[in-house]
Amino acid sequence: MEFSFSNSQKMIQKEVRRFAQEELAPQYSRWDREKQYPRELLRKMGSLGFIGTSVSQENGGLGESYITEGIICEEIARGDCSLPMATHVAGHLCAGLLEHGSQEVRDAFLAPLLAGEMIPAFCLTEPGSGTDAVAMQTSAEKKGAAYILNGEKSGITAIMDADVSLVFAKTDPAAGAKGVSCFVVPRNLPGVTMQGYEDLGCNAVVRGSLFLENVEIPASYLIGEEGTGFKMAMRGFDISRILLCLEAISPALVSLEETMAHVKKRVAFGRPLATFEGVSFPIVEHLSLLEAVRLLCYKALWLRDQGRSSSKEAGMVKWMAPRFATNAIRDCMLLHGHYGYTKEYPLEQRLRDVLAIEIADGTSQVSKLVVQREVMGREFLPYNYR
Ligand SMILES: Cc1cc2nc3c(=O)[nH]c(=O)nc-3n(C[C@H](O)[C@H](O)[C@H](O)COP(=O)(O)OP(=O)(O)OC[C@H]3O[C@@H](n4cnc5c(N)ncnc54)[C@H](O)[C@@H]3O)c2cc1C
Incomplete structure (x- = not known):
């Protein structure tokens, strides 16, 4: 090892x-x-x-x-x-x-x-389907050497700046997950429009909706084979979820480093704050949890580098990392006293940004369902795979 x-x-x-x-x-x-x-x-x-x-x-x-x-x-x-x-x-x-x-x-x-x-933008979620992504309504119909796309995608990261979108759409609505295909849709085509959101955080990367109205793309813009889109998306999530978790842990660790420096300097009752256990123990607890999850993230990436599955580990870290990171940053804010609540410090912004990771790429609940499937078996899932 x-x-x-x-x-x-x-x-x-x-x-x-x-x-x-x-x-x-x-x-x-x-x-x-x-x-x-x-x-x-x-x-x-x-x-x-x-x-x-x-x-x-x-x-x-x-x-x-x-x-x-x-x-x-x-x-x-x-x-x-x-x-x-x-x-x-x-x-x-x-x-x-x-x-x-x-x-x-x-x-x-x-x-x-x-x-x-x-x-680019990755366009899977729709107004009526997120966790249950296979329930998507966006359609792609083949017409000669082209596909015609119709539908709406929502909650899409960076859509307002995206030059091109990778859009998941149904080519065979009766085939469930096996009827989902993936297409390249450049921004400047007739029928493509976007609308941005006002979000709590991650404001530099404006999220929004993508509208597709009779958008015609060449048949060569289909990615892979028809019907393989959903499988490719899920394979991508297996690694992207782990990367996202490292992006949650990292700002929490920086916040803890800054907080340790602060409480060593800041004096109350004639002693540095760091000498009070009520101050140091939460820091130690957050460091312990984050270090453990960080190692599990790297183990999961190592498994993938060996060509092995990391679905279980990706599900485990996806529910833990953003939750533990959010809790840590919140305590760091509180340990900075009233200064932590100001926009002079990056803590409030990190808290807003990391909170997004609890939802993006799949929520805690769906991540636990993935772990449940891996450790207990598909037959014990609360839904049927289509
Ligand atoms: C910051 C951010 C960035 C995003 N970027 C993108 C992007 O680039 N591309 C993209 O396609 N999407 C993106 N999304 C959308 C994201 O993937 C979805 O929001 C997410 O999958 C949840 O779907 P939903 O919002 O429709 O919630 P729903 O599916 O409606 O779920 C609502 C709640 O019910 C729970 N729930 C649902 N089903 C179950 C179940 N079976 N058991 C228990 N609980 C359940 C969920 O966990 C959640 O808490 C982004 C979201 C955010 C917040």
């Missing part, structure tokens, strides 16, 4: 940490206030190889391990924990789908995505 990163992973960790400290952290609050997606930095991240690091070299990526991808997500989130929500959707969920596309699709969309030149 080996618990340390390789030398090259340590170098990448150091480089991304420096980048996050110098280029992301100082602007974290401004991007939130101005609801501004930092496109320039995205290009820089692309040029440094921080987007889609695990995409194979033949498809233009670096062919790095999932563990290395996890390190990058974790370190970026130390500086800004809302931005990687979009960069890992791009570099993992969307890039992973585009890898199954035709050469034409890979040339047109995957290369610019990895370079940080093109922002």
Whole structure:
């Protein structure tokens, strides 16, 4: 058993940490206030190889391990924990789908995505279906050498900035999960419109809805085979959920580091706050839980690097990491006294941003259902697989 990163992973960790400290952290609050997606930095991240690091070299990526991808997500989130929500959707969920596309699709969309030149959106959720994603209504009908798409997607990360959307739609409504296919839909086509939301957090990455009205795309924009979309989405989630969890843990750990520095300096009743057990024990408890879940995240990524399943571990961390991280950041705010409640400190923003991770990529409940399926068997799930 080996618990340390390789030398090259340590170098990448150091480089991304420096980048996050110098280029992301100082602007974290401004991007939130101005609801501004930092496109320039995205290009820089692309040029440094921080987007889609695990995409194979033949498809233009670096062919790095999932563990290395996890390190990058974790370190970026130390500086800004809302931005990687979009960069890992791009570099993992969307890039992973585009890898199954035709050469034409890979040339047109995957290369610019990895370079940080093109922002993609992953469009699965609909107004009437989220957890039960197979109940989607969006349709794709084949007409000669084209597909015609109709429907509405909702809650989509970065949709207002997205140049291209990866849209899941039914090609065979009677076939349940096996009737779902995935398509590339460029933003500038007739019939494509978007509407943004006012969210609690992650404001730099504006979420919103995508409307498709008789949108015609070439048949070559189908990803993989018809009917394989849902399976590809779920395979992507198995890893993306773990990356998302590292993006929750990381800002909580930074908050705890800042809080330890604060309580060592701040004096009450003639002693540093850190000497009171009521102050130090919550910090220790949060550090213990977060360290345990962080290790489980890396074990899950390691399993995937070995070509083994990580569904159980991904489900386990997905319910624990954002919950534990939110609890930790909340206590860090309280341990800063009234200062913690101001916008002068990044704590309130981190709390708003990390809360999103409890819902995105599947809620706690659906994550526990995944674990239940893995440990007890599919026949004990509360619903039937269609
Ligand atoms: C910040 C953020 C970013 C997002 N980004 C994207 C994106 O980029 N692309 C995309 O497609 N979607 C995105 N989503 C949507 C997200 O995937 C869905 O919100 C999520 O899957 C839950 O679906 P829902 O909102 O429809 O809730 P519902 O499915 O209506 O669930 C409501 C509640 O009921 C619970 N519930 C549902 N079924 C069960 C069950 N069987 N047992 C127990 N409890 C159950 C849920 O856990 C939840 O608490 C994002 C959401 C957020 C908040």
